[in-house]
Amino acid sequence: MRVSMTMSLPRQPSTATHARRVLTTLLSLTDAGEDTRANLAVLISEACSNAxxxxxxxxxxxxxxxxxxxxxxxxxxxxxxxxxxSTLDAGLPAPLTVGGRGLPLIAALADTATFVAGPPDRVLLRITKHLTEVRSA
Structure with a gap:
C-alpha cells in the first residue's frame, strides 16, 4: 500500500491540528503501532508549529x-x-527559555530529519519515520 497527500494550509495556529488529523486518518489505514502513531503526531505538530x-x-x-x-x-x-x-540535533535551551525545543524534539523522535536545499526563499523540512511497530489486533 502507498498513500500520499499534499495540502497547503494557511499560516495559522490551527494548521498543526488540521495536519495532525489528516495524518491520523491516513495512519489508520496502516498497521503502525500506537507509539509510532503518537510520535508521528508530535512530529507533524512540531514541524507545522515551527512553520x-x-x-x-x-x-x-x-x-x-x-x-x-x-x-x-x-x-x-x-x-x-x-x-x-540550526541543526536538528542541537541541544535543548536553558530550562526557562521560551521556545527552542521543537527541532531537538523532532531529531529525537524521527528516524531522519533534515532541511532540504531548495530556492533561497523556501524552507523544507523532511522527516522520516519507519513503521516497524505493528499494532496489536
Whole structure:
C-alpha cells in the first residue's frame, strides 16, 4: 500500500491540528503501532508549529504526507529562510527559555530529519519515520 497527500494550509495556529488529523486518518489505514502513531503526531505538530511561527507573513504552509508499508515521510515547507546555524540535533535551551525545543524534539523522535536545499526563499523540512511497530489486533 502507498498513500500520499499534499495540502497547503494557511499560516495559522490551527494548521498543526488540521495536519495532525489528516495524518491520523491516513495512519489508520496502516498497521503502525500506537507509539509510532503518537510520535508521528508530535512530529507533524512540531514541524507545522515551527512553520507557522517562522514563515513569512501571508504565506501558506505546504505539507506532504507519504506512507508506504514501511515508512512515513512528512514534508513541511513554507516561504522563509532556513534557520541559521540550526541543526536538528542541537541541544535543548536553558530550562526557562521560551521556545527552542521543537527541532531537538523532532531529531529525537524521527528516524531522519533534515532541511532540504531548495530556492533561497523556501524552507523544507523532511522527516522520516519507519513503521516497524505493528499494532496489536
Amino acid at each position: 507557522v511561527i517562522h514563515a513569512d507573513t501571508d504565506t501558506a504552509v505546504d505539507i506532504t504526507i507519504s506512507i508506504d508499508d514501511h515508512t512515513c515521510v512528512l514534508e513541511v515547507g513554507n516561504r522563509g529562510n532556513t534557520p541559521d546555524h
